[in-house]
Amino acid sequence: MHHGHPNTYGPAGLHQTSLPDDIPPRTPVCIGQLTVTALILYPTPYLHWRPAAAPPEQHIEEFANVRLIYDQLAKERSPSAEETIHISTPVVKSGEGEMERSFGGENFGVVEQKVATVLGPMLGKGLVRVDAKIRRGAPNVSLLFFFVLFLFCWK
Numbered sequence: 001m002h003h004g005h006p007n008t009y010g011p012a013g014l015h016q017t018s019l020p021d022d023i024p025p026r027t028p029v030c031i032g033q034l035t036v037t038a039l040i041l042y043p044t045p046y047l048h049w050r051p052a053a054a055p056p057e058q059h060i061e062e063f064a065n066v067r068l069i070y071d072q073l074a075k076e077r078s079p080s081a082e083e084t085i086h087i088s089t090p091v092v093k094s095g096e097g098e099m100e101r102s103f104g105g106e107n108f109g110v111v112e113q114k115v116a117t118v119l120g121p122m123l124g125k126g127l128v129r130v131d132a133k134i135r136r137g138a139p140n141v142s143l144l145f146f147f148v149l150f151l152f153c154w155k
Contacts (some may be wrong), residue, residue, distance in 0.1 A: 028129050028152035035148050038087055038134060040109040046089045047136050063133035063148065065090050068111065070123040083120030085111040128153055
């Protein structure tokens, strides 16, 4: 393997890209993308929002940012409990000083169990960071939504 070349192949022929040396420590680096299923427990208008200019009959595939929250206390309450990662609307702040208000942050779903079992402990220990986007849909869609996770580790 030739060192210093930006594109190399590592174990099992997996494609690897080397990082520049001048990246500061603790810089998040994307290490992968997963498309997984979310179980929507509490339907929220946040998933059904559509641009005002879009005609109702027009299908718009749009992804909305969501927060993933690892439920570390579930394992503390019951060691036999399964790992749980909640899906929450983003927290939005408005105003300043004493007038500052925040809204959002409501849990409305969970990540599928097989993904939570693997990612939960890594999230809890701060080993990975996850940016998540969930596909918005019409109000009559099922309780299962697909969403994309971008996994980051630290340089």
